[in-house]
Amino acid sequence: MSKLTKEKINKRFTPTSPAVHNYVEKGTKHEELSESAYQKGCQIIVYGESGVGKTSLIWSQLVKEEINFTRIGIDTTITRANFCSKVMEELGFQKTTQKESQTGNGTEASIGAGAKLWSLIDFKGTFKANSNEIKKIVNIPYYSEADIDAVSKALYSTNSILFIDDIEKADDELRILISHLGKKLSDDSAGNTSAIPKIIYAGISNDVDRLIITDESLSSRLTDYKIEVLSNDDIAGIITDGFDSLGISYDKALILEYAKLCCGYPRYAHWIGLKSALNSLTEGREEILEVDLEKAITTILEKFEAQFRDIYDVATSHTSGKRMREKILFALASSDEVNVPFAQISKDVGKLMKENIKPQAISGPLGELKKDERKNILCDGKTAATHRFSNLLMKPFVRMVMREQNITL
Numbered sequence: 001m002s003k004l005t006k007e008k009i010n011k012r013f014t015p016t017s018p019a020v021h022n023y024v025e026k027g028t029k030h031e032e033l034s035e036s037a038y039q040k041g042c043q044i045i046v047y048g049e050s051g052v053g054k055t056s057l058i059w060s061q062l063v064k065e066e067i068n069f070t071r072i073g074i075d076t077t078i079t080r081a082n083f084c085s086k087v088m089e090e091l092g093f094q095k096t097t098q099k100e101s102q103t104g105n106g107t108e109a110s111i112g113a114g115a116k117l118w119s120l121i122d123f124k125g126t127f128k129a130n131s132n133e134i135k136k137i138v139n140i141p142y143y144s145e146a147d148i149d150a151v152s153k154a155l156y157s158t159n160s161i162l163f164i165d166d167i168e169k170a171d172d173e174l175r176i177l178i179s180h181l182g183k184k185l186s187d188d189s190a191g192n193t194s195a196i197p198k199i200i201y202a203g204i205s206n207d208v209d210r211l212i213i214t215d216e217s218l219s220s221r222l223t224d225y226k227i228e229v230l231s232n233d234d235i236a237g238i239i240t241d242g243f244d245s246l247g248i249s250y251d252k253a254l255i256l257e258y259a260k261l262c263c264g265y266p267r268y269a270h271w272i273g274l275k276s277a278l279n280s281l282t283e284g285r286e287e288i289l290e291v292d293l294e295k296a297i298t299t300i301l302e303k304f305e306a307q308f309r310d311i312y313d314v315a316t317s318h319t320s321g322k323r324m325r326e327k328i329l330f331a332l333a334s335s336d337e338v339n340v341p342f343a344q345i346s347k348d349v350g351k352l353m354k355e356n357i358k359p360q361a362i363s364g365p366l367g368e369l370k371k372d373e374r375k376n377i378l379c380d381g382k383t384a385a386t387h388r389f390s391n392l393l394m395k396p397f398v399r400m401v402m403r404e405q406n407i408t409l
Contacts, residue, residue, distance in 0.1 A: 004246060004281050012242040013274035015267050018059035022242045022273075024234045024266070029225055033061050036223045037161065040195035043182040043218065046202045047211055048227035049338075051265040051393050054202045055165055057227060062161065067196060069161040080173040084147035087162060091154050148177075152184045155197040167203035167211050175213045182212075186221045206382065229264025229338075232256060238269040243288060248277060250288040258293045261403060263333075263396040268300070275299045297400050308397040315369055315377040324365040327352045329377070332389060333398035334409045339381030339388050342366075351409055 012022045036044050046054045062069045070090045072078070078086060155162055164178055182199045189195070203211040208224050230238075236252075236259035243250050262268035275296035276288050283292075301309070316326040331348035332340050342359070345366070350357040366387065369378040379390045389395045402408070 015270035041189035339386035
């Protein structure tokens with residue numbers, strides 16, 4: 001009887017959550033990150049493009065090192081006004097600003113508390129009502145410097161790391177606050193024996209200064225790690241390591257071929273591994289065949305229908321120019337470079353169209369793909385005379401479209 005189950009497959013391949021059980025270590029980055037985690041007074045920032053495995057790197061290393069940590073994901077609900085309160089709550093603390101007691105005979109007593117009074121509580125029922133006395137904790141918003149002090153003390157008292165994810169979503173006021181908190185933790189390290197308490201910031205950008213507002217004091221204490229896309233071999237390794245752990249056989253060369261469709265993004269590797277393994281399970285096999293991988297690609301294209309297909313269709317729609325715009329997208333998707341030179345695009349479009357294409361014939365359609373009416377699917381590259389996908393996760397999607405249409409350079 002097969003020991004392969006859906007539960008085991010979903011544990012090994014996790015495209016919608018951080019990869020802890022099936023993670024390819026990024027060169028020496030994982031070792032350097034672990035070393036920095038134990039460096040007293042050091043704050044850490046991990047940055048790079050979307051989908052390259054920033055969260056998985058941090059999560060997997062903290063779990064591996066068995067370090068206490070609390071993750072706060074920045075979204076529109078988190079502001080400068082409530083950030084510290086949310087952190088304290090996640091750490092298990094509640095700020096007590098006023099305690100009211102009402103006894104059975106109806107008498108009341110109130111005790112006012114200062115801004116720094118925090119109490120570690122059990123949210124599952126420390127405060128229980130009974131027939132003789134009713135107690136309640138009244139919480140109010142906090143904005144003062146005392147909040148920074150309290151968060152620092154809480155992290156040192158719990159010997160924890162604060163992992164602030166998605167910091168590219170923070171507004172300027174919140175960015176200033178979390179930068180100040182990092183400086184505070186570094187300053188407080190002098191009076192504490194533990195080296196663990198610190199912040200690990202993570203966000204989508206190629207520039208640290210776009211994520212966090214630093215002054216000279218914080219900059220000198222901040223260690224940064226830029227995470228790049230993986231090689232095709234590493235992407236294949238994510239898939240094959242998962243199959244090996246599940247006891248599924250496969251053709252290594254075939255896996256490498258499909259790994260190239262991922263453009264170095266671990267998330268797509270996990271999708272391919274997950275869907276192909278589930279298909280083999282459905283078919284009663286413990287072997288990955290090409291049909292399983294093809295079905296995985298079809299499922300992935302369907303999965304991202306709303307996110308990417310609509311943009312792709314708008315970018316390539318309308319009879320006039322459709323062939324050229326679509327071929328331009330295929331040319332960029334086929335390149336292993338993120339920022340693709342104009343000359344290379346022109347050359348590859350010619351190969352796809354099987355004719356000699358003049359550069360001026362490319363310029364117009366290429367410019368259109370950077371406009372709102374074409375969903376800004378492309379943008380200028382990071383270096384002169386280069387071009388790239390605005391959302392780099394679009395690139396593997398287009399590669400999979402090409403495979404679906406049996407198109408190659």
